[in-house]
Amino acid sequence: xxxxxxxxxxxxxxxxxxxxxxxxxxxxxxxxxxxxxxxxxxxxxxxxxxxxxxxxxxxxxxxxxxxxxxxxxxxxxxxxxxxxxxxxxxxxxxxxxxxxxxxxxxxxxxxxxxxxxxxxxxxxxxxxxxxxxxxxxxxxxxxxxxxxxxxxxxxxxxxx
Amino acid sequence: xxxxxxxxxxxxxxxxxxxxxxxxxxxxxxxxxxxxxxxxxxxxxxxxxxxxxxxxxxxxxxxxxxxxxxxxxxxxxxxxx
Numbered sequence: 001x002x003x004x005x006x007x008x009x010x011x012x013x014x015x016x017x018x019x020x021x022x023x024x025x026x027x028x029x030x031x032x033x034x035x036x037x038x039x040x041x042x043x044x045x046x047x048x049x050x051x052x053x054x055x056x057x058x059x060x061x062x063x064x065x066x067x068x069x070x071x072x073x074x075x076x077x078x079x080x081x082x083x084x085x086x087x088x089x090x091x092x093x094x095x096x097x098x099x100x101x102x103x104x105x106x107x108x109x110x111x112x113x114x115x116x117x118x119x120x121x122x123x124x125x126x127x128x129x130x131x132x133x134x135x136x137x138x139x140x141x142x143x144x145x146x147x148x149x150x151x152x153x154x155x156x157x158x159x160x
Numbered sequence: 161x162x163x164x165x166x167x168x169x170x171x172x173x174x175x176x177x178x179x180x181x182x183x184x185x186x187x188x189x190x191x192x193x194x195x196x197x198x199x200x201x202x203x204x205x206x207x208x209x210x211x212x213x214x215x216x217x218x219x220x221x222x223x224x225x226x227x228x229x230x231x232x233x234x235x236x237x238x239x240x241x
Contacts, residue, residue, distance in 0.1 A: 095197055123219075125200050147197060155203075155216065156196045157188040157223035 009035040020075065021091050022026045025052050028071040029079075029114070032160035038086060038121065043076030044115035050110040054108060069140040070097065072114055077144055079089040080118035081126050087148060088098040095103060095125070097146035110134050124151025164210075165239045169231065171205045172225060187198050187224040 011019065011032040022028070034042040047054075047064055055063040079094050097124060116130035124147055131141035172183055176193040188194055199214070203219050206212070206228075212235040214222075222228045229239060 122204070123200055125197070125204075129197060147200075149196075152200060154198050155219050158220055 003128070006105065007034055007036070008041075009033075009037070011079065011083075016079070019088055020078055021089065022071075022075055024094065026071065027075070028068055029075045032076060032079045035079055035083050037080070038082075039118055041050055041076055041077070041079040043072065043112075043115065043118045045072045045112040045131065047108055047110055047112070049108040051108070052064045056068070062108055066102060067139075069099065069102065069106065069112075069132065070142060071138060072112055073132060073142055073145070074144055076114040077116040077128055077130045078126070078146060080128065081121050081148075087151070090148050090150050093147045093149055095147055096143075099129075100140070100142040102140050104134065106134060106139055108113070112139060123155050124148040161220065162239060164237055168206070171202065175202045175205050181211050183191050185225070189221075193230050206232060214239070216227070225234065 013030065016027070016029065016032055017023070023092055026157065029043040029045050033044070034040070037055070049062065053065055053068060057063065057065045076093075078116045081087055082092070083089060112132045112134055114130055114132045117129040118126060120127045126146045127144070129141065129143045132139040169180055169183055172178065172186070173180060175213070176191060176198065176240060178186075178191065178193070186194070186228070187200065189209045199219075199222070203222070207214060210232065214235070218234070222231050234238060
């Protein structure tokens with residue numbers, strides 16, 4: 001039994017699917033926890049060899065592709081604002097991904113822990129960062145700018 | 161050039177990577193950089209540059225370089241000084 005004090009909200013797969021629109025085969029976070037809406041979130045992703053991409057990436061040396069690592073980060077990151085009631089379940093779009101660093105390979109059997117932080121969220125534009133760890137070792141990190149098109153559209157000029 | 165006008169122009173030219181001579185007749189969606197996302201970036205940059213917080217209706221009305229000057233002026237930003 002893990003006696004670590006848990007803070008914030010916790011989301012299993014059914015609850016994650018109610019808050020974001022990513023679905024199999026592109027849903028890359030198994031659990032989101034320690035969520036403080038409007039501030040931060042943590043995520044867990046467990047990689048088994050049954051993942052669809054391992055046989056292709058690569059046949060002789062399976063490892064998690066970079067784009068999947070980025071998705072684990074961003075899918076945890078978006079939970080920092082999609083857990084705000086008025087934005088629950090909304091679609092998100094990328095604006096930018098910066099300062100991406102890949103620190104180690106991730107292979108079948110490993111568990112990724114993701115820490116995401118929201119730095120600002122205004123008028124449908126979210127800015128922040130996320131980093132991931134395997135056994136406490138840094139795995140990947142990135143800074144994100146993400147939009148909620150539904151919110152953004154409400155601020156578009158009506159006339160030219 | 162007047163100080164606030166220079167700041168206003170610089171926000172536009174830096175936000176959209178354009179030149180001063182493109183500003184006068186510039187309207188929303190005239191260039192690909194001024195789309196809905198670019199618009200939010202422009203609003204944020206203007207708010208930071210002039211230390212103001214714009215109303216939603218003003219953000220929606222901000223449809224051109226010229227119109228934007230009138231809107232920013234409502235926040236006690238004078239373009240004659």
